Amino acid sequence: MEEFYHSVHLDSSLCKGCINCIKRCPTQAIRVHNGKAVIKKEFCIDCGECIRICPHHAKQATYDSLDVLKNYEYTVALPAPSLYGQFNNIDDANIILRALIKMGFDDVYEVSAAAEMVSEMSRRYIAEHEQDKPFISTACPTVVRLIRVRFPNLIPHLFPFNAPVDIAAAIARKRAMEKTGLPSEKIGIIFISPCPAKVAACKDVIGNDTSEVDAVVAIKDVYPKLLPHMSYDDDLEVDHVRSGRIGVGWGNSGGEAGGLLTDSYLAADGIENVIRVLEDLEDQKFTDLDFIELDACSGGCVGGVLTVENPYVAQAKLKKLCKYLPVARNHMNGKYLDNAFFQKPIEFKPVFKLGKTFAESFDKMQQVEDLCVKLPGLDCGSCGAPTCKTLAEDIVRGEASEKDCIFVLRKYISLISDDIDDDD
Amino acid sequence: MSNSIKLTYQVSDDDFTRAGEASSNVKSKLKMMNVPPDAIRKVAISMYEGEINMVIHANGGTITVEISKDCITMVLADKGPGIKNIEQAMQAGFSTAPDNIRTLGFGAGMGLPNMKKYSDEMDIQTEIGVGTTVTMKVYIQ
Incomplete structure (x- = not known):
């Protein structure tokens, strides 16, 4: 089985190479290379934002007919x-x-x-595990993927x-x-x-x-x-x-x-709102809730x-x-279903790291910081990366070059032409 | 190449909407650097607490973060009123916030105690009427 299977694909005949999707992607997973969008598989969380935003319907969902x-x-x-x-x-x-x-x-x-x-099982589980609150819902697969790659400290809070x-x-x-x-x-x-x-x-x-x-x-x-x-x-x-x-x-x-029949909950929807809640939760800005419901859409x-x-x-x-419905029709009488729980732990996948080791990442982060000073900071997207910072990261990862930035390129060209002028 | 990465953030005065910006920026960098999740968590929580303190008590200030190969050092410097009694301020639950603010769920008196709890080392230099500088260290590994 492929490590990162995704349900979003590109019909490159429809892709015009515009920058709508790269700007919208909440995990900066899309680049435009050679006039076509490319999804970085390991960054994608299948939220569907690029499908929503693409004006040419080039981003499509994969599903069965x-x-x-x-x-x-x-x-x-x-x-x-x-x-x-x-x-x-x-x-x-x-x-x-x-x-x-x-x-x-x-x-x-x-x-x-x-x-x-x-x-019903969740109500029981919360009552039995008061010390691990707040619990985060695992119903939305996009949210689970997001937590797995970006919020390792919150993995223990996921409902099992x-x-x-x-x-x-x-x-x-x-x-x-x-x-x-x-x-x-x-x-x-x-x-x-x-x-x-x-x-x-x-x-x-x-x-x-x-x-x-x-x-x-x-x-x-x-x-x-x-x-x-x-x-x-x-x-x-x-x-x-x-x-x-x-x-x-x-x-x-x-x-x-x-x-869950509790008042002690928070429910956030929309991927950007979900990310804000997760960031705040990680900083312990709120701790006294039983439950966090997060829906990417x-x-x-x-x-x-x-x-x-x-x-x-x-x-x-x-x-x-x-x-017109009764409150509930399924009653577990205080039992857990045999197949209710995850069979294996959810593991942190640090896909965003710059290098293999801390020392390598440290050096690369220094290079990113230096590059960010050089780049114009306009986040224009013309290089195919959503922001100057992501371009800097791509350069350091060896996936892009400084001259992908049209401003750096312009400076470079004017330098060469000055040289030529001098030679004359 | 130098042995550390230095980051500087201005914390603005009385702007609650921006409180936490600096800590979340640092957090996102650390996440790209294979820093163990537990150390990131400690930095995020202690720095956010410090940042919010600067907004509430000290009319903002400057945060300097230095990431070196073995530790993350956060220096939070303000030109606020200073802390009258550090020992008292360090006690969990001690708060200078008036009752009405505490009823609203603020001023739980956990700011400095949490900064102490989540950092590996903490030092406070303060002078009444001049300002406060809190230095916190979180070790990597």
């Missing part, structure tokens, strides 16, 4: 709660869940059902739980095997996802060896296939809804925190780049749907 259903004898759809916020006038999620079966899935299992289990979709996948697989008698490989557990980060999280798994999710399809691909099958005139006998307000609420920012999962509806409209729709 709906054809993946044909690869399996029996398929189970795992709809993310954010799917429910994409449609108008839904007061019963069964309308969506039954339509999923009509469009070709054999069964459905709501991710929100597993989310409710995680909420698998994300709801992973728990849902394990439950769905077990149920499908029992129901059909088929071997595991003939069963396709397919996540209907609001974001491509989950694609990467299923290929380059953090916290476990493998993922129970076989494929990840996009809400935006499922949406048009679902609409013709959605109707109120269905056979109302079949009830697929297994979750309540707490589970479905996870689709919105603040939803996971709401499920604005609005929470409803803001994922694979969704259709405006995130804030979707939030309102989810809230309306929740109104």
